[in-house]
Amino acid sequence: EAGVAQSPRYKIIEKRQSVAFWCNPISGHATLYWYQQILGQGPKLLIQFQNNGVVDDSQLPKDRFSAERLKGVDSTLKIQPAKLEDSAVYLCASSSKTFRGRIYNEQFFGPGTRLTVL
Amino acid sequence: DAKTTQPNSMESNEEEPVHLPCNHSTISGTDYIHWYRQLPSQGPEYVIHGLTSNVNNRMASLAIAEDRKSSTLILHRATLRDAAVYYCILRDFGNEKLTFGTGTRLTIIP
Numbered sequence A: 001e002a003g004v005a006q007s008p009r010y011k012i013i014e015k016r017q018s019v020a021f022w023c024n025p026i027s028g029h030a031t032l033y034w035y036q037q038i039l040g041q042g043p044k045l046l047i048q049f050q051n052n053g054v055v056d057d058s059q060l061p062k063d064r065f066s067a068e069r070l071k072g073v074d075s076t077l078k079i080q081p082a083k084l085e086d087s088a089v090y091l092c093a094s095s096s097k098t099f100r101g102r103i104y105n106e107q108f109f110g111p112g113t114r115l116t117v118l
Numbered sequence B: 001d002a003k004t005t006q007p008n009s010m011e012s013n014e015e016e017p018v019h020l021p022c023n024h025s026t027i028s029g030t031d032y033i034h035w036y037r038q039l040p041s042q043g044p045e046y047v048i049h050g051l052t053s054n055v056n057n058r059m060a061s062l063a064i065a066e067d068r069k070s071s072t073l074i075l076h077r078a079t080l081r082d083a084a085v086y087y088c089i090l091r092d093f094g095n096e097k098l099t100f101g102t103g104t105r106l107t108i109i110p
Helices: none
Strands: A005-007 A010-013 A019-024 A031-037 A044-050 A053-056 A065-068 A075-079 A088-095 A113-117 B009-013 B018-023 B031-038 B045-050 B061-064 B070-075 B084-092 B104-109
Touching: A005 A088, A010 A019, A019 A088, A019 A113, A031 A075, A044 A065, A044 A075, A075 A088, B009 B018, B018 B084, B018 B104, B031 B061, B045 B061, B045 B070, B070 B084
Parallel strands: A010 A113, B009 B104
Antiparallel strands: A005 A019, A019 A075, A031 A044, A031 A088, A044 A053, A065 A075, A088 A113, B018 B070, B031 B045, B031 B084, B061 B070, B084 B104
């Protein structure tokens, strides 16, 4: 079974440029999450989708960050314009309370995209 | 969100058991105790979760105190592949959201 896919794996940009990250969740997972992980810290939730609707975006800096999940499958996270403090790993995760008849309690994470803003 | 407290780092010898503690004195009755770990350069992965009773799976065991104010993740025989940051997280029954702290960095000594 394929896991959560993310691309690119690495990205280096100059401050004030824009950048986009892509995530393909596990097939059939209704819930998708984007996390930001700054070096030395645990992941911080930015936004949570249930199908293609937003459940929680309370920690998303909406003046520069945006995210969408068209058709309830793939998702993109965009930063425009980027700041130095946006340097971090951006993790995508997906989950499903029930999947193929089994009750799940865990989130499945992708490998992340490491963003460096110069 | 109810908070957890974990040691910043721990060391253990290879092939020995490891006990990773977590304090959660403000846990509520509907909070599940979840453990995730993050290997170097990877996303976090689920390890185990429980509510009141001790739990075992192929990866680890979870021992929960009777008053639920603390728990211990037990790796029965540590290998070098178990070197990771381990996160103890309280998750409300009706909420899929995870709130990560800084976790415990486990180092395995060959």
